Amino acid sequence: MAKYAFFLGCIAPLRYPGIEKSTRVVCEKLGIELVDLTDASCCPAPGVIKAFDKKTWLAAAARNLALAEKKGLDIITICNGCYGSLFDAAYELHEDKALLADVNKILAKIGMEYKGTTKVRHFAEVLYNEVGIEAIKSKITKPLEYEVAAFYGCHFLKPSKIKQLDDPENPHILDDLIEATGAKSMPRKQRTMCCGAGGGLRAGFPNTAMKFTKTNLENIKESGAKYIIDVCPFCHLQFDLGQKDLGFSFPVLHLSQLYGIAMGMDAKELGLSAHQTPVKL
Amino acid sequence: MVTPNPAFASELAAYGGENAKMCFQCGTCTASCPSGRETAFRTRKLVRMAQLGLREEMISSEDLWQCTTCYACQERCPRGVQIVDVVIAIRNIAVASGKIYANHKKTGENLLKYGHTVSINDKVKAQRAELGLPEVPPTVLANEKAKADLDIILKATGFDKLIG
DSSP: OEEEEEEOOSHHHHHOHHHHHHHHHHHHHTTEEEEEOTTOOOOOOTTTHHHHOHHHHHHHHHHHHHHHHHHTOEEEESOHHHHHHHHHHHHHHHHOHHHHHHHHHHHGGGTOOOOSOOOEEEHHHHIIIIIOHHHHHHHOSSOOOOEEEEEOOSTTTOSHHHHOSSOSSSOOHHHHHHHTTTOEEOOOTTTTOOOSOTTTHHHHOHHHHHHHHHHHHHHHHHHTOOEEEESOHHHHHHHHHHHHHHTOOOOEEEHHHHHHHHTTOOGGGGTGGGOSSOOOO | OOOOOTTHHHHHHHTTOGGGGGOOOOOHHHHHOTTTTTSSOOHHHHHHHHHHTOHHHHHHOGGGGOOOOOOHHHHHOTTOOOHHHHHHHHHHHHHHTTOOOHHHHHHHHHHHHHSSSSOOOHHHHHHHHHTTSOSSOSSGGGOHHHHHHHHHHHHHTTHHHHHO
């Protein structure tokens, strides 16, 4: 059985706990064991904390990476922000030994050391690359007939030079994962565009962030999709909270929730009461 | 007329923005930028300003904070400039110079207080309990020793003073 250190992050456990719950249930059904990282903190957020002070970002990320390393496990994340942050930090610390030594001087203050061995994985990518589409299909008990918009977000695939998962301009991983449930991923314009939330834009300049969201929602509407399927709780939040003021009402589901539905989870277990835009299944 | 400040190159390099110098000003970044469609932010202009070392102009402009770090520019840059790293480097320089927006500061304060960038509240505790999850997520929020360790790190890097 594949086993990973489960990195929760901030928005999933603290704003959309149904994403956490669905991930736990779906992983169990797919034979993936999740071990809680009970000492973990924020990743920390790449667009804000890293933008304020890179040294702090790297040291706090290294602490999270070291926690998993101590358990002998690789990290699995359910958030593009956590994935971007921890993957990038792991990459930098793996490539630059002098930087690793500097960070370890800070970790030494809490009796820790990071050796540079932790690999950071994204839930969607683990499902695609490790479990595989055919094995996923064999676990689907309730085939879905939804027409949906696949929302990749940014830090899942980019920077592609180091992520090397899929074509960042014309990706297919998430579309394939969605279609494994029987749902149809509808083609649309600008499908790899940012939701608007990242980089501190939602916090600092929310009106500009909402303009991004509006463009995406218009493209989704034009595509004929009825649901938005994301792989990032921050994109999830941006669409779920933001669309009401823009006059849209697309139910927003994280991939783990879509899989939860297709694998027979009870609607109550999906945590849909936390959603601001009602989700009718 | 602008007065170039070549010394800025070393400051930028110290924060990881060194390869701004590779830019030959084609403008692919600006054309790819979703923020540039909605705001006065021009990615190419920022990189040019970084090359010229127009430090005060860059760190005082709200344009610096319009980037969502979506990497659309970086993916397409024909010179391989790590544009997002350049933006992050200039933001680090801005914050070190005391230029930080109140709402951004709040995110930093959350990290210091909770160890997470968002707060915990009774509503989410109830939702978690309903789902059969522990009311408080199994992270630093439920682990005093781990939170104390994080605090030591945030103090060692000076983040407490930077935000506080």
